[in-house]
Amino acid sequence: MLYQLSEKIFALEAQGKKITKLNLGEPDWRPSEKVAEAARSALALGKDRYASAQGELALMEKIAEIHGCKPENVVVTLGSKWAIYATIALTLKQGENAVTFSPNWPAYASMYRQAGGTLKTVELKQENNFTLDLEQLEKTIDEKTRLIILNNPSNPTSRAFSDKEEQAVLDIANKNRLRVLFDDAYRDLLFKPRKERPIGEYFTACSFSKTFGMTGWRAGYLIAGKDFVKKMVAFNQITLTNVPQFVQAGALEALEEKDTIARQARKTCEERAELAQRILGRKFNVPMPDAGFYVFPKINSDAIEFAKLLLKKGIAITPGQAFGNYPENIRISLTANLEELKMALEKIVEAKIQK
Ligand code: PLP
DSSP states (O other), X not given: OHHHHHHHHXXXXXXXXXXXXXXXXXXXXXXXXXXXXHHHHHHHTTOOSOOOSSOOHHHHHHHHHHHTSOGGGEEEESHHHHHHHHHHHHHOOTTOEEEEEESOOTHHHHHHHHTTOEEEEEEOOGGGTTOOOHHHHHHHOOTTEEXXXXXXXXXXXXXXXXXXXXXXXXXXXXXXXXXXXXXXXXXXXXXXXXXOOOOOSSEEEEESTTTTOOGGGOOEEEEOOHHHHHHHHHHHHHTTOXXXXXXXXXXXXXXXXXXXXHHHHHHHHHHHXXXXXXXXXXXXXXXXXXBTTEEOOBOSSOHHHHHHHHHHTTEEOEEGGGGSSOTTBEEEEOOSOHHHHHHHHHHHXXXXXXX
Protein backbone atom coordinates (compact mmCIF):
# COMPACT_ATOMS: atom_id res chain seq x y z
CA MET A 1 0.00 0.00 0.00
CA LEU A 2 2.73 2.43 1.01
CA TYR A 3 4.95 1.38 -1.85
CA GLN A 4 2.08 1.95 -4.28
CA LEU A 5 1.71 5.42 -2.86
CA SER A 6 5.39 6.23 -3.20
CA GLU A 7 5.45 4.81 -6.74
CA LYS A 8 2.55 7.13 -7.51
CA ILE A 9 4.54 10.08 -6.17
CA PHE A 10 7.51 9.20 -8.39
CA ALA A 11 5.20 8.80 -11.40
CA LEU A 12 3.58 12.19 -10.79
CA GLU A 13 6.98 13.84 -10.44
CA ALA A 14 8.13 12.17 -13.65
CA GLN A 15 5.14 13.82 -15.37
CA GLY A 16 6.47 17.17 -14.14
CA LYS A 17 3.92 17.65 -11.30
CA LYS A 18 5.18 19.60 -8.30
CA ILE A 19 4.64 17.57 -5.12
CA THR A 20 5.21 18.99 -1.66
CA LYS A 21 6.73 15.93 -0.02
CA LEU A 22 5.72 15.82 3.61
CA ASN A 23 5.96 12.04 3.66
CA LEU A 24 9.65 11.44 4.26
CA GLY A 25 11.75 11.12 7.39
CA GLU A 26 14.33 13.35 5.78
CA PRO A 27 14.95 16.89 6.99
CA ASP A 28 15.21 19.55 4.29
CA TRP A 29 18.33 21.12 5.83
CA ARG A 30 21.72 19.99 4.63
CA PRO A 31 25.05 19.31 6.36
CA SER A 32 27.10 22.41 7.09
CA GLU A 33 29.83 23.48 4.66
CA LYS A 34 32.46 22.64 7.31
CA VAL A 35 31.15 19.08 7.47
CA ALA A 36 31.34 18.73 3.68
CA GLU A 37 34.83 20.28 3.70
CA ALA A 38 36.04 17.86 6.38
CA ALA A 39 34.96 14.93 4.19
CA ARG A 40 36.56 16.45 1.06
CA SER A 41 39.84 17.06 2.90
CA ALA A 42 39.84 13.48 4.20
CA LEU A 43 39.37 12.22 0.65
CA ALA A 44 42.21 14.43 -0.55
CA LEU A 45 44.38 12.86 2.18
CA GLY A 46 43.60 9.38 0.86
CA LYS A 47 41.12 8.45 3.58
CA ASP A 48 39.29 6.08 1.26
CA ARG A 49 40.81 2.72 2.12
CA TYR A 50 39.61 -0.35 4.00
CA ALA A 51 39.53 0.69 7.64
CA SER A 52 38.57 -0.36 11.16
CA ALA A 53 35.20 -2.13 11.42
CA GLN A 54 34.66 -0.37 14.75
CA GLY A 55 35.35 3.19 13.60
CA GLU A 56 37.98 5.91 13.38
CA LEU A 57 39.56 6.53 16.77
CA ALA A 58 39.09 10.32 16.71
CA LEU A 59 35.36 9.94 16.04
CA MET A 60 34.94 7.23 18.68
CA GLU A 61 36.77 9.39 21.21
CA LYS A 62 34.48 12.32 20.48
CA ILE A 63 31.38 10.12 20.78
CA ALA A 64 32.71 8.68 24.05
CA GLU A 65 33.29 12.21 25.38
CA ILE A 66 29.71 13.20 24.53
CA HIS A 67 28.18 10.08 26.10
CA GLY A 68 30.51 9.79 29.10
CA CYS A 69 31.81 6.37 28.10
CA LYS A 70 34.99 4.90 26.58
CA PRO A 71 35.78 4.34 22.87
CA GLU A 72 35.55 0.61 23.62
CA ASN A 73 31.80 1.18 24.15
CA VAL A 74 31.33 2.70 20.69
CA VAL A 75 30.85 1.21 17.25
CA VAL A 76 30.35 3.43 14.22
CA THR A 77 27.67 2.16 11.83
CA LEU A 78 26.11 2.83 8.43
CA GLY A 79 23.33 5.03 9.77
CA SER A 80 21.61 4.16 13.02
CA LYS A 81 19.60 1.67 10.96
CA TRP A 82 22.62 -0.64 10.89
CA ALA A 83 23.19 -0.13 14.62
CA ILE A 84 19.59 -1.23 15.21
CA TYR A 85 19.59 -4.10 12.72
CA ALA A 86 22.91 -5.51 13.92
CA THR A 87 21.79 -5.30 17.55
CA ILE A 88 18.63 -7.19 16.65
CA ALA A 89 20.53 -9.79 14.64
CA LEU A 90 23.03 -10.34 17.45
CA THR A 91 20.55 -10.55 20.34
CA LEU A 92 17.91 -12.70 18.68
CA LYS A 93 17.65 -16.41 17.97
CA GLN A 94 15.09 -17.88 15.54
CA GLY A 95 11.56 -17.69 16.94
CA GLU A 96 12.31 -15.08 19.60
CA ASN A 97 10.71 -11.68 19.77
CA ALA A 98 11.07 -8.08 20.84
CA VAL A 99 8.49 -5.65 22.10
CA THR A 100 8.06 -2.02 21.17
CA PHE A 101 5.35 0.58 21.52
CA SER A 102 3.23 1.52 18.54
CA PRO A 103 2.75 3.69 16.60
CA ASN A 104 6.30 2.85 15.58
CA TRP A 105 8.85 3.15 12.81
CA PRO A 106 7.91 0.28 10.46
CA ALA A 107 11.50 -0.88 9.87
CA TYR A 108 11.67 -2.59 13.29
CA ALA A 109 9.16 -5.26 12.29
CA SER A 110 10.87 -5.89 8.95
CA MET A 111 14.24 -6.14 10.67
CA TYR A 112 12.89 -8.71 13.11
CA ARG A 113 11.35 -10.75 10.32
CA GLN A 114 14.65 -10.63 8.45
CA ALA A 115 16.46 -11.88 11.56
CA GLY A 116 13.98 -14.75 12.00
CA GLY A 117 11.98 -13.31 14.87
CA THR A 118 8.87 -11.23 15.41
CA LEU A 119 8.07 -7.82 16.78
CA LYS A 120 5.21 -7.50 19.26
CA THR A 121 3.72 -4.10 19.83
CA VAL A 122 2.00 -2.38 22.71
CA GLU A 123 -0.51 -0.01 21.22
CA LEU A 124 -0.47 3.49 22.68
CA LYS A 125 -3.63 5.53 22.46
CA GLN A 126 -4.10 9.00 21.05
CA GLU A 127 -6.78 9.64 23.73
CA ASN A 128 -4.02 9.21 26.36
CA ASN A 129 -1.62 11.41 24.40
CA PHE A 130 0.36 8.26 23.53
CA THR A 131 1.46 7.80 27.16
CA LEU A 132 3.51 4.63 27.76
CA ASP A 133 1.36 1.69 28.81
CA LEU A 134 3.69 -0.14 31.17
CA GLU A 135 1.06 -2.56 32.40
CA GLN A 136 0.44 -3.74 28.85
CA LEU A 137 4.19 -3.94 28.26
CA GLU A 138 4.51 -6.42 31.14
CA LYS A 139 1.60 -8.44 29.79
CA THR A 140 3.09 -8.56 26.29
CA ILE A 141 6.49 -9.85 27.40
CA ASP A 142 6.70 -13.64 27.20
CA GLU A 143 9.40 -16.30 27.62
CA LYS A 144 10.56 -15.72 24.04
CA THR A 145 11.07 -11.96 24.45
CA ARG A 146 14.69 -10.78 24.33
CA LEU A 147 14.58 -7.05 23.76
CA ILE A 148 12.47 -3.96 24.35
CA ILE A 149 12.89 -1.15 21.84
CA LEU A 150 12.10 2.37 22.97
CA ASN A 151 12.18 5.09 20.35
CA ASN A 152 12.31 8.32 22.32
CA PRO A 153 11.22 10.82 21.05
CA SER A 154 8.97 8.78 18.84
CA ASN A 155 8.60 8.59 15.11
CA PRO A 156 5.74 9.21 14.17
CA THR A 157 4.21 11.01 17.18
CA SER A 158 7.15 13.26 18.18
CA ARG A 159 6.11 12.47 21.74
CA ALA A 160 8.97 12.28 24.25
CA PHE A 161 8.94 9.94 27.24
CA SER A 162 10.41 11.23 30.49
CA ASP A 163 13.57 9.92 32.18
CA LYS A 164 11.28 8.41 34.80
CA GLU A 165 9.32 6.54 32.13
CA GLU A 166 12.59 5.30 30.61
CA GLN A 167 13.65 4.05 34.04
CA ALA A 168 10.33 2.23 34.46
CA VAL A 169 10.94 0.46 31.13
CA LEU A 170 14.47 -0.45 32.28
CA ASP A 171 13.08 -1.80 35.56
CA ILE A 172 10.61 -4.01 33.71
CA ALA A 173 13.44 -5.20 31.44
CA ASN A 174 15.69 -6.02 34.41
CA LYS A 175 12.92 -7.85 36.19
CA ASN A 176 12.39 -10.01 33.08
CA ARG A 177 16.11 -10.33 32.21
CA LEU A 178 15.71 -8.44 28.96
CA ARG A 179 17.82 -5.81 27.28
CA VAL A 180 16.58 -2.40 26.16
CA LEU A 181 17.53 -0.73 22.89
CA PHE A 182 17.03 3.01 22.98
CA ASP A 183 16.55 4.43 19.50
CA ASP A 184 17.73 8.02 19.91
CA ALA A 185 17.48 9.08 16.25
CA TYR A 186 15.54 12.24 17.22
CA ARG A 187 16.90 12.86 20.74
CA ASP A 188 19.02 15.89 19.79
CA LEU A 189 15.88 17.50 18.37
CA LEU A 190 14.10 17.61 21.74
CA PHE A 191 12.74 21.13 22.14
CA LYS A 192 13.79 20.91 25.80
CA PRO A 193 17.22 19.30 25.43
CA ARG A 194 18.25 16.64 27.95
CA LYS A 195 21.62 15.45 29.14
CA GLU A 196 22.84 12.20 27.60
CA ARG A 197 21.54 9.13 29.38
CA PRO A 198 24.18 7.79 31.82
CA ILE A 199 25.95 4.76 30.44
CA GLY A 200 24.34 1.47 31.53
CA GLU A 201 23.43 -2.09 30.68
CA TYR A 202 21.53 -1.19 27.53
CA PHE A 203 22.03 -0.31 23.88
CA THR A 204 21.74 3.20 22.48
CA ALA A 205 21.50 3.80 18.72
CA CYS A 206 22.27 7.33 17.48
CA SER A 207 22.03 8.92 14.06
CA PHE A 208 23.73 11.71 12.14
CA SER A 209 20.85 11.77 9.64
CA LYS A 210 18.24 13.92 11.30
CA THR A 211 19.91 16.61 13.42
CA PHE A 212 22.75 17.19 10.98
CA GLY A 213 20.75 16.62 7.77
CA MET A 214 23.24 13.89 6.78
CA THR A 215 20.73 11.26 5.62
CA GLY A 216 22.69 10.02 2.60
CA TRP A 217 26.04 9.94 4.40
CA ARG A 218 24.91 6.81 6.25
CA ALA A 219 26.52 7.56 9.56
CA GLY A 220 25.35 6.47 12.98
CA TYR A 221 26.66 4.61 16.00
CA LEU A 222 25.83 2.24 18.80
CA ILE A 223 26.79 2.61 22.44
CA ALA A 224 26.96 -0.72 24.26
CA GLY A 225 29.00 -2.82 26.69
CA LYS A 226 32.49 -3.63 25.43
CA ASP A 227 31.82 -7.35 24.90
CA PHE A 228 28.81 -6.60 22.74
CA VAL A 229 30.84 -4.02 20.81
CA LYS A 230 33.40 -6.76 20.04
CA LYS A 231 30.63 -8.99 18.66
CA MET A 232 29.30 -6.16 16.57
CA VAL A 233 32.76 -5.33 15.20
CA ALA A 234 33.09 -8.98 14.12
CA PHE A 235 29.66 -8.72 12.45
CA ASN A 236 30.68 -5.49 10.70
CA GLN A 237 33.85 -7.15 9.45
CA ILE A 238 31.86 -9.77 7.55
CA THR A 239 29.15 -7.39 6.34
CA LEU A 240 29.75 -3.68 5.85
CA THR A 241 33.55 -3.85 6.51
CA ASN A 242 33.75 -0.23 7.62
CA VAL A 243 31.96 3.09 7.42
CA PRO A 244 33.95 5.13 4.86
CA GLN A 245 36.70 7.09 6.57
CA PHE A 246 35.83 10.33 4.77
CA VAL A 247 32.22 9.99 5.95
CA GLN A 248 33.51 9.59 9.50
CA ALA A 249 35.66 12.71 9.07
CA GLY A 250 32.46 14.64 8.18
CA ALA A 251 30.65 13.04 11.11
CA LEU A 252 33.43 14.11 13.49
CA GLU A 253 33.16 17.69 12.26
CA ALA A 254 29.39 17.53 12.76
CA LEU A 255 29.92 16.54 16.40
CA GLU A 256 32.47 19.36 16.85
CA GLU A 257 29.71 21.76 15.77
CA LYS A 258 26.92 19.83 17.44
CA ASP A 259 25.70 22.51 19.83
CA THR A 260 25.30 25.14 17.11
CA ILE A 261 23.80 22.81 14.51
CA ALA A 262 21.40 21.13 16.95
CA ARG A 263 20.24 24.51 18.33
CA GLN A 264 19.43 25.74 14.81
CA ALA A 265 17.69 22.48 13.87
CA ARG A 266 15.57 22.59 17.03
CA LYS A 267 14.61 26.21 16.38
CA THR A 268 13.53 25.34 12.82
CA CYS A 269 11.53 22.33 14.05
CA GLU A 270 9.84 24.28 16.82
CA GLU A 271 8.75 27.12 14.52
CA ARG A 272 7.28 24.62 12.10
CA ALA A 273 5.57 22.63 14.87
CA GLU A 274 3.94 25.81 16.18
CA LEU A 275 2.72 26.66 12.67
CA ALA A 276 1.36 23.13 12.20
CA GLN A 277 -0.40 23.22 15.52
CA ARG A 278 -1.95 26.60 14.73
CA ILE A 279 -3.23 25.64 11.29
CA LEU A 280 -4.11 21.96 11.78
CA GLY A 281 -5.52 22.73 15.23
CA ARG A 282 -8.45 24.53 13.53
CA LYS A 283 -9.76 21.12 12.51
CA PHE A 284 -7.82 18.34 14.23
CA ASN A 285 -6.52 17.58 17.67
CA VAL A 286 -2.76 18.26 17.36
CA PRO A 287 -0.79 18.18 20.60
CA MET A 288 2.38 20.27 20.47
CA PRO A 289 5.23 17.87 19.58
CA ASP A 290 8.09 17.51 22.07
CA ALA A 291 10.72 17.23 19.37
CA GLY A 292 11.60 16.80 15.74
CA PHE A 293 9.62 17.28 12.60
CA TYR A 294 6.55 15.02 12.67
CA VAL A 295 2.95 15.58 13.66
CA PHE A 296 0.48 12.70 13.78
CA PRO A 297 -3.06 14.10 13.89
CA LYS A 298 -6.20 12.00 13.84
CA ILE A 299 -8.29 13.05 10.87
CA ASN A 300 -11.42 10.99 11.56
CA SER A 301 -11.55 9.43 8.13
CA ASP A 302 -9.59 6.72 6.35
CA ALA A 303 -5.97 7.82 6.17
CA ILE A 304 -5.14 6.01 2.92
CA GLU A 305 -8.09 7.62 1.13
CA PHE A 306 -7.07 10.97 2.61
CA ALA A 307 -3.48 10.47 1.43
CA LYS A 308 -4.75 9.76 -2.10
CA LEU A 309 -6.90 12.86 -2.02
CA LEU A 310 -4.01 15.02 -0.83
CA LEU A 311 -1.76 13.62 -3.53
CA LYS A 312 -4.23 14.90 -6.13
CA LYS A 313 -3.74 18.32 -4.53
CA GLY A 314 0.05 17.97 -4.81
CA ILE A 315 0.83 17.01 -1.19
CA ALA A 316 2.36 13.74 -0.04
CA ILE A 317 1.90 12.52 3.54
CA THR A 318 2.11 9.08 5.17
CA PRO A 319 -1.09 7.32 6.29
CA GLY A 320 -1.17 6.08 9.89
CA GLN A 321 -1.55 2.46 8.76
CA ALA A 322 2.21 2.47 8.10
CA PHE A 323 2.90 2.77 11.84
CA GLY A 324 0.43 0.24 13.26
CA ASN A 325 -3.28 0.19 13.92
CA TYR A 326 -3.85 3.91 13.31
CA PRO A 327 -6.15 3.99 10.26
CA GLU A 328 -7.37 7.52 10.95
CA ASN A 329 -4.06 9.22 11.70
CA ILE A 330 -1.68 10.77 9.23
CA ARG A 331 2.00 11.54 9.68
CA ILE A 332 2.97 14.90 8.30
CA SER A 333 6.71 15.57 8.05
CA LEU A 334 7.31 19.27 8.57
CA THR A 335 10.16 19.24 6.10
CA ALA A 336 9.51 22.30 3.95
CA ASN A 337 10.14 26.00 4.52
CA LEU A 338 7.51 27.97 6.42
CA GLU A 339 5.90 29.43 3.32
CA GLU A 340 5.52 26.14 1.46
CA LEU A 341 4.49 24.40 4.65
CA LYS A 342 1.81 26.97 5.38
CA MET A 343 0.27 26.48 1.93
CA ALA A 344 0.35 22.70 2.27
CA LEU A 345 -1.12 22.71 5.79
CA GLU A 346 -3.96 25.01 4.68
CA LYS A 347 -4.77 22.56 1.89
CA ILE A 348 -4.70 19.65 4.34
CA VAL A 349 -7.16 21.43 6.62
CA GLU A 350 -9.47 22.23 3.69
CA ALA A 351 -9.37 18.75 2.12
CA LYS A 352 -12.57 16.77 2.55
CA ILE A 353 -13.28 13.20 1.61
CA GLN A 354 -16.67 12.90 -0.14
CA LYS A 355 -18.61 10.26 1.79
N1 PLP B 1 15.09 5.22 13.90
C1 PLP B 1 14.00 5.89 13.54
C2 PLP B 1 12.88 5.98 14.52
C3 PLP B 1 13.91 6.50 12.29
O1 PLP B 1 12.81 7.18 11.98
C4 PLP B 1 14.98 6.36 11.38
C5 PLP B 1 14.91 6.93 10.04
O2 PLP B 1 13.91 7.36 9.54
C6 PLP B 1 16.11 5.65 11.80
C7 PLP B 1 16.14 5.08 13.07
C8 PLP B 1 17.28 5.40 10.91
O3 PLP B 1 17.95 6.52 10.52
P1 PLP B 1 19.42 6.45 9.91
O4 PLP B 1 19.71 5.04 9.53
O5 PLP B 1 19.40 7.34 8.72
O6 PLP B 1 20.35 6.91 11.01
